[in-house]
Amino acid sequence: MASEKNFNFMGLRKIAAGLSIVVLLISVASLAMNGLKFGLDFTGGSLVEVGYEQSPDLNEIRGKLQSAGYEDAVVQTFGSPVDILIRLGQSHDPKLGDQVLSVLETGEDQELTLRRNEYVGAQVGEELREQGGLGLLLALFMVMVYVAFRFQLKFSVGAVAALAHDVLIVLGVFSLFKLDFDLTVLAALLAVIGYSLNDTIVVSDRIRENFRMVRKATPVEIMNISLNQTLGRTIVTSLTTLLVLTALAVFGGELIHGFAIALLIGVLVGTYSSIYVAANVLLAMGVCKEDLMPPEKEDEEVDERP
């Protein structure tokens, strides 16, 4: 049913390009000025160990700490149910232990003891930042090579542009609203890359097919036909993914929140970018029928079918 609709997607491409550029500029500017608010996993912080007489409710502890302004506290049992380990993002301060203890003592009818108050290093060190960054670049490069080989160089530029667009915007949102960037958000960012890539390739695939099949159509018309044909699928897939993510955001609790938000933004932006960024870049580079002719050996594809 959706495939029968006929939206003139590409009619809006100039506006979309403008919008993308403005949002990207805001993202980059915010990243340059505000940077990212890295969570405990990246920055390290302080560690406080508290001994209880009877095993406490960890969530109560989390609640107390949160209302006292220690928002990113990690609370876990340590060795036994009565020993509680608390990690905080605050830089180390000898008084911190006593401050935390007094927060926890309020409304408690048992005696608490401060066992330890120390500095802890980052969980993910420079190693991850360096290696991870390098890995990401290498991954992008390999994706470009593969897409250039299977499709055509212009398509690979489009796919990578769409990827970079999505990642930058998600990072921009986290930077602009000063949301905590922790390991779960990093995981979400990687998932966004996966999703965006998937979406872009699906659309590119249809564009390639239509360039070969449809005679007498301008590139803009080809784009429009392809986008309309894949629209039904794009909506259904985004919708199902968004369903899972909304469930995560609503029912998942505090710790998955950042993760779900990052992915929600990522999926929305990723869906938009596979329509407007990838296709737009293709048009801007002047993709034409000849780019995809002659078609690759058809018999090779037959072998790969199930």
Add this chain to the structure above:
Amino acid sequence: MLNKYPLWKNALIVLILLIGGLYAAPNLYPDDYAVQISGSRAAYTVDQQMLNRVTKQLQAEGLVSKESELNGTSGLIRFSDSTTQLEAKETVSRILGDNYVVALNLAPTTPEWLTSVGAGPMKLGLDLRGGVHFLLEVDMAQAVAQRLDVYVGEIKAKLRAEKLRYRSVVHREDGSLELKFSKADVRDEASQLLKQDYTEFLLTDEDADDAYYVVVSLLESKVREIEDYAIKQNLTTLRNRVNELGVAEPLVQRQGRNRIVVQLPGIQDAAAAKRIIGKTANLEFRLEAKTDASSASTETYTFRDSSRRATLEKDIIITGSSVSNAQSTFDENGQPQVSITLDSKGGELMNRTTRNAVKRRMAVLFVEHKSRNLVKTVDGEQVTERVPYVEKHIISLATIQSILGSSFRITGLDGAGEASELALLLRAGALAAPIYFVEERTVGPSLGEQNIELGITSVQIGFALVLLFMLVYYRVFGLLANVALTLNLVLLLAVMSIMSATLTLPGIAGIVLTVGMAVDANVLIFSRIKEELANGLPPQSAINAGFERAFTTIFDANITTLLAAVILFAMGTGPVKGFAITLSVGIVTSMFTAIMVTRALVNLTYGGRTLNKLSI
């Protein structure tokens, strides 16, 4: 005929799904709290008799175990709760003493018929389940002392080069160096020279009756720098060692000024981990002393496996830190040996020394930093004090047949196990300073039980919503896709378990994405079928065309993502790796289920029939 799979294809699919189900099954059984015992060296083994003795003694102290079992060279005693486990660990290490490593562990309860086919549960990461926690302390005094020893050599060489005659350069108890001269003007000249060359030194001149001294101590900032270096170097070495152990998703983190935390998730062989992490073994290569050597320049050591002794020169040719690679192999007589490759500096030193020492004997000295706990009573309170000590034993003493270069072999090891352990330690790098275990505990999951439950519930709700949506939107086809989607999760779990991958929160992100991509594959196929129907194709041909035409799209999209995931896996560490594993596995299983399984189900439902209409 259209839309009919040959029998073998259906049989293959059923077979894969059955195997998948079998290997996913262990995840249904929860873990036991356990204490694991193993020998501190490959030479000490654990047997059933010893286990029985230990459990009997535990029982006498009111610590009831569920079961005890022997796994090769290590023993495992299971308990029903973590409190008993903790007390039992203390008791067992008291009973067995220093020669055994007693470690906390989580033991799977997978039934025997499942373990016999090699099935085991997937491991959960530190964030989801917690794990074993080791707190290690780096011996900073040793780190500084070792650095000072290097300075001793440097200073001697410098004074000699400048023709400044000194009487001695020694390392004082208080951590400073003492340079002794017989003449005041030579002392002053030396003092001046050192002041120029070393900005990190604090120099004081002291005059005594018959000699003139320069006392060299290090500036506080330099001491800090040495300590920071020691910690960083040890962090790197420990990470290497943990990686060599094959532990997935470990945590190695600095804590405080001189401590390092190592956390290993779940059910690793905690005892082996403790043995490897805690080993501060190093090697020293020294020449055997000549019979006429003065006793001031020699030291006598015993052999490791006998009470034989040998006298060695005090000067060390090289230490284990010059080793750039080490492999355990067997010599022509089937005896274990370690082939060693030295770095260029080490090779040069070895070459220079052995050039004048052919036909003399060279010893390999095994140096181990250990500590024992002394319980003292101070002011009526029991205080445990850790007393570090160093053990040095000769592991081999062999005649130098020819001039050695940067690669040679060590023989005379206890067994193949020891050879490979030594090679691993040498490969993983030496520690810059000795470390000691201060604490060993189990830690709860860092995300918190309730957060995990919430997370799992929300994934379930999300999954249910997707299933419902697919059913409503695509009806019969939706139902078939749902079956495939569920089977996909089972397969994913099975492959993760077989690979003994570790599931963490980022891994769950990978699973969520996998569900999304598996749905996408089916959506692509179904919307193609709809399109073909709208183009006027009859139902059977539309099904066939839908599957065939969607395939290239799915293939390209998934392979591209897989490519990115594999690179992330190869390059990434920790969380990135966890995500990449689940995603790569998920892509492969979802391609199988979304394409093959769905197709098989569609074929079984619609294949070989005359259709007028499709429920899609």
